[in-house]
Amino acid sequence: MSTPNVLNPRGDYQEIYDQAFRFARERLHPLMARMDDEDWYPPHLLKDMAEAGYLGITAPPELGGAGMDVFASGMVAEAISYWNLNANCIWGPHENLCLNNLLRNGNEEQQQRFIPRLCRGELVGALALTEPGAGSDALAGMRTSAKRDGDDYILNGRKIFISNGPIADVLLVYAKTAPERGAKGISAFIVEKGMPGFGVAQELKKMGWRGCPTGELVFDNCRVPARNLVGGENAGVAVVMSGLDIERAFFAVPIVAAAQRCLDLSLDYAAQREQFGKPIAEQQMVQAMLADMYTEIEAARLLAYRALLACNSLEQGGGGTGELHKLCAAALLKAGSVHMLAVDSAVQIHGGMGFMWDTEVNRHYRNAKVSEIGAGTREIRRIIIATELLKETRAGHR
Numbered sequence: 001m002s003t004p005n006v007l008n009p010r011g012d013y014q015e016i017y018d019q020a021f022r023f024a025r026e027r028l029h030p031l032m033a034r035m036d037d038e039d040w041y042p043p044h045l046l047k048d049m050a051e052a053g054y055l056g057i058t059a060p061p062e063l064g065g066a067g068m069d070v071f072a073s074g075m076v077a078e079a080i081s082y083w084n085l086n087a088n089c090i091w092g093p094h095e096n097l098c099l100n101n102l103l104r105n106g107n108e109e110q111q112q113r114f115i116p117r118l119c120r121g122e123l124v125g126a127l128a129l130t131e132p133g134a135g136s137d138a139l140a141g142m143r144t145s146a147k148r149d150g151d152d153y154i155l156n157g158r159k160i161f162i163s164n165g166p167i168a169d170v171l172l173v174y175a176k177t178a179p180e181r182g183a184k185g186i187s188a189f190i191v192e193k194g195m196p197g198f199g200v201a202q203e204l205k206k207m208g209w210r211g212c213p214t215g216e217l218v219f220d221n222c223r224v225p226a227r228n229l230v231g232g233e234n235a236g237v238a239v240v241m242s243g244l245d246i247e248r249a250f251f252a253v254p255i256v257a258a259a260q261r262c263l264d265l266s267l268d269y270a271a272q273r274e275q276f277g278k279p280i281a282e283q284q285m286v287q288a289m290l291a292d293m294y295t296e297i298e299a300a301r302l303l304a305y306r307a308l309l310a311c312n313s314l315e316q317g318g319g320g321t322g323e324l325h326k327l328c329a330a331a332l333l334k335a336g337s338v339h340m341l342a343v344d345s346a347v348q349i350h351g352g353m354g355f356m357w358d359t360e361v362n363r364h365y366r367n368a369k370v371s372e373i374g375a376g377t378r379e380i381r382r383i384i385i386a387t388e389l390l391k392e393t394r395a396g397h398r
């Protein structure tokens with residue numbers, strides 16, 4: 001078995017990537033323009049992906065999954081996102097934030113109850129951490145509360161910017177069960193569509209990631225059975241933190257893929273667009289943009305792969321501190337800045353055409369900014385990296 005390495009970055013995962021690449025080119029790319037133009041959610045998307053074997057990649061076969069690891073799911077994310085980043089913004093939260101988190105932290109009964117239907121695309125998954133008053137400061141600032149009442153918990157609060165939120169059937173929701181204990185008083189719950197007191201306050205209109213419904217959710221005396229508590233009362237912080245590390249590595253890969261698509265579109269355009277009697281690809285200033293895009297994308301991809309590979313061996317409840325925490329934040333920081341460079345250069349190379357709404361590079365341009373915001377902003381990523389570096393320095397590990 002050839003594991004990924006710098007000379008062969010996908011190793012034996014190449015075949016998984018190639019198959020998903022073909023699927024995404026044929027089935028997902030044709031959906032992108034309508035998703036972006038009309039903010040259209042393709043209702044068949046997850047079912048089609050389930051039939052093709054792309055839901056539950058990390059789930060064991062007995063629960064209906066493919067029995068592979070996080071790196072394999074990253075290969076699928078990369079292939080999907082090259083052809084349709086918007087589709088990844090539906091699939092990723094379902095597959096990674098919800099399904100993979102339930103696999104890592106849910107008990108056997110919870111897994112039996114939800115994972116097979118998530119793998120078949122019968123249920124749509126989401127994760128709700130961010131609140132109107134708690135974004136970067138998601139843990140300390142969290143106001144959503146959960147109080148035990150007999151065999152239930154009563155949830156009160158609001159969550160915002162939740163990908164798949166307006167359409168989700170199963171949501172991993174974080175709430176404070178012991179507010180006086182700060183981050184150590186957080187618990188994770190599975191909230192199901194139709195539970196009394198749970199509702200969608202609004203669906204949000206976005207500049208990018210269109211077609212992926214994003215919303216504000218409300219919990220108004222929402223009654224959740226205690227059997228839907230994930231990982232034990234007040235044990236939510238470990239669920240959040242290990243989930244966030246994997247999420248950062250996992251989302252770095254699709255971001256790099258979208259940047260790669262921008263480079264490839266720019267190469268094609270530069271070769272065929274003529275000015276001053278020759279293709280603009282022969283102008284050295286255009287060549288410099290192409291060369292910089294290539295170099296940055298290659299660097300970002302290797303860093304993202306390294307972080308994702310490290311996540312393969314992240315033990316349950318691990319993460320949230322140390323080398324992996326730093327590495328995942330660095331992978332996403334680099335991917336986000338490379339995405340911005342790539343879309344800027346791609347639109348520049350396309351000139352006025354790149355400014356037109358319905359060109360593919362323009363869709364990528366509008367999709368890119370959130371790569372520096374979601375899963376911890378670029379500032380929060382830097383804070384994580386610097387904090388870990390300084391901890392290592394103080395401990396004499398550098």
Ligand SMILES: Cc1cc2nc3c(=O)[nH]c(=O)nc-3n(C[C@H](O)[C@H](O)[C@H](O)COP(=O)(O)OP(=O)(O)OC[C@H]3O[C@@H](n4cnc5c(N)ncnc54)[C@H](O)[C@@H]3O)c2cc1C
Pocket residue numbers: 093127128129130134135136137160161162163164206209214370373374375376377378379380
């Ligand atoms: C399209 C989209 C999809 C999303 N999907 C989900 C989802 O599925 N589930 C979910 O839970 N969340 C989701 N989010 C939320 C996302 O994780 C947050 O938007 C993000 O963490 C930032 O929080 P905020 O928007 O409240 O910004 P704020 O925290 O208000 O930050 C505003 C600015 O202040 C800066 N800032 C804040 N604190 C510091 C500091 N200490 N030092 C320096 N600068 C600082 C930030 O970097 C930023 O530039 C999504 C967001 C978007 C836009």
